[in-house]
Each structure stands twice: as C-alpha cells, then as structure tokens.
Amino acid sequence: MADNGLVSASRLRGASFYTPLVSDQPLVRLVDVGFATSGSVILHRVDLTVEAGEIVGISGPNGAGKTTLLRLLATLLRPTSGSGTVLGADTGGRPQDLVRVRRQIALVGHFPALWPELTLRQNVDLPAGLRHDPPDGDPLRAVGLAGVAGVKAAQASLGMQRRVEFARLLAWTPRLLLLDEPHAGLDESAGPLVDHLVTRVTEGDGAVVMVSHNPNRAGSLLTRSLSVTAGTVVEAPA
C-alpha cells in the first residue's frame, strides 16, 4: 500500500488494543432531556437510548441541535432539564465522577481539534501522551499522511486535519464514538477509514452516534436513523 493511499483495513484491524467491557445496560439513556442557554431552548423532551453495538445516524437541518446533542452525549454539556446516563454515569453528576467515563468517549467534532502551531505528527503524539496510549506503529502512515507528518496543522487541508483526528483513534478504541460530519472534507478514498473506525468500536461492545448530512456515505453502516427537528429527536422516516 502506498503511504499516501487508502488505509489498509486488515492491517488496522490487527492493531486493536481494546479490551471489551461487558454490560447489559444501554450505553446511553436520556429521559425527557432538555438543554437551554441564554434563554433559548436548543433541545427539549429528548428521549434517546443507545445500546452497545449500535451505529446511530442523526440528521436534521442546520441549527436543529445535532451538535448540542453530541456534546450532551460526550458529557461536555449538562442537561438543563430531564435526566440521563452515559456509560453508567449521571450526565448531571459531579465532574470528578464524569472523568472516568469521559476517557472512554471520543468526539470528532465538526471543527478539527488540532493545535495549529504544531505539526501533524505532534498533533497525534501529544494527546497519546496524555492518555498514555502510545500508538503501535505509525498511525499517520495508516491514514496516508506519513509523507506530510512534519507539516504544521495550520497549513494542512481540512481533509488532512480530519485524517489526523482519525489517526489518534487508532491508538485506542472508545466505548462511545461521537462523529460530527465525519466525511466532511474527506475524499472518497477515506471512506473505508471511517468505516473501519466505526466497525472497530461496535465490535468492541461500543456504540457510535454519527451526525451526517451525507446519507450516501454513512447510510450503509447505520443500524438506526434519527432526525433532530426543532430541538426534538424523532425516528427518521425509512
């Protein structure tokens, strides 16, 4: 396989370090959850359950509350009404109680989480150092960026920045993977990379929640589709 080519799914599959956690509880359970900020209601009366092994797609118009829902699931926001658990932890619980579950959640947001001053290599190695998850092999090679590892993130395209975020996920497997428009900025050759990461999580008894405006690229993976409309989550029409 060429360095700048498609990721080798079979090679990545063998690079898993995940020890499956067995649980009969849903990974996510939100009951009548709402979220409001500065007087405006963003989400209201959201009921959502996500079981292990599920790949849940979320669609909806701009500003409907999809990203807010992902941040609630990541425990980065607290519900302003209702209740819920994520990986067994109360979403309104104390921060010190959420630390344990937060380390099992990965969020690939709409805007890449990179330090613009640092190189692509440093952007992969630094978070791995914080998590104490040194990657086995070269994750940048696996996502086709070995040849540009020394380029500053600020000078990289959106697609390259996205691949860096996926490279980070090769060092560990989250229990709950939250993806916000994962295909945005990526060329067609990166599709199998997203598929591989998603499959790896579900095979490890985890779950994936994916916001996507591109049903053609995400649709074949999904086990369930939801729609966020005016702050409420409903089952998407088949």
Add this chain to the structure above:
Amino acid sequence: MTPGAFWRQVGWVFAKDLQVEVRGGVTLRMATPFAALALLLAPLAIGTDTALLRRIGPGMLWLVVILFGMTVTLRSGAPESGPVRDLLTLSGLDPAAAFLGRSLASAVLLFGVTLVLAPLMVVLYAPEGSPGWGWLALLAIAGVMALGLLGSLVATLVTGLRERTALGPLMAIPLAVPVLLATARGTDSAISQQGSLSWLLLLVAMNLALVIVGVLLAGPMDESTR
C-alpha cells in the same frame, strides 16, 4: 487521580505549551522586542540625568517585564478553547493540573524575557553596586512564577467573557503591584548588598496564595464556562 498522575499531567501541559511557543514564537518574536524597545526609550525620555537612571534601572526592568509579560501570560496562560478543549477534557486532563502546567510554562517564558532584558538594563541604566547574584536569581524565579500564576488565574477567570481582552489586563495589572514592589525593591536591596529576604518571602507567600486559589477555582471555572 493519584499524585503521580496529577504531576505527570502538569508536566504534559508544561511541555505542550513550550512546544507551541517554540513553533509559534509569539513571546520571542513579538513581546520581547517591544519590551526591549520600551526599556530603550525610557532613558531617551528622561534625558541625561544619569543619577536618576541608575536609581530607576531595576524598577524599570521589572515594570517592563510585568507589563509586557502580562500580555504573554494572559495569552499563554489562558485555558484551551473550542475543540481542543473538548479533546483535553475527554482525555481526562485535570483542570487544576492544566492551570499549574500553563503557569509553569508562562513562568519559563517570562524568565527567558527577563534574561534578555536584564543585560540591556545594565547597559542602558548602569545601576551602581555589586549585585548579590543569589538573591537576584531567587527574586527573578519567584517573581516570574508569581506572574505566571497570576496571568493563568486571571485568564481562567475571564474565560468565556466577551470583554476578556480588555478585562484581563485590567484585573491582572493591579494584582501584579505587589510583585512589582517585591521584585523592584528586592533587586535594589540585592544590588546594594542588603538582604532581600523580606521581599522574597512576600513573593513566596504570593505564589502560595495564587497556587491555592488557582487550583481550587480551576475545576469549577472549567465546568461553568462550557
């Protein structure tokens, strides 16, 4: 979290911030030249009163370090924002460890600025006396540490506020007055071969107070500004 894991996180943030500075170079490329210019322009404004220049030299040095240094620490000491902040939170980074790591990195940057400016001050202002190098080193270390902690604390407090760019210096500069007094007067004492212990103790007490307040506030501030 174990104390070992906590201090490893402090070290991680410290190393990360210095890497960002090395690659970005804001302190060295922007703040330090302006600070050096300020030190250079003051004697031109004062004129040929060399006796006055000798007396105010150490005070000018610390005034410039504090004013320009505070712009550095308010920037480098600010918590991460946006997606990177989410990444760090989900990686389990303790906000208190992040506060200490950022403060240490800012202090190292300020120490570098001070090392560049101090010889310039000696050349331009020619302060009299033979310095007690040990006292000077201790005062400089305690002084920049206090400034690093203060900058990080204020940057944490104003995170998320719309007026944070103006509010940060307005809050930080008055709080830095004790640091200015202790470092400038302590440096005077060290140059005139008098003991600087009382000024050093003031700085140590300030450092301790800032560490306690910063560590206690870091977690609640992190949660409340999401």
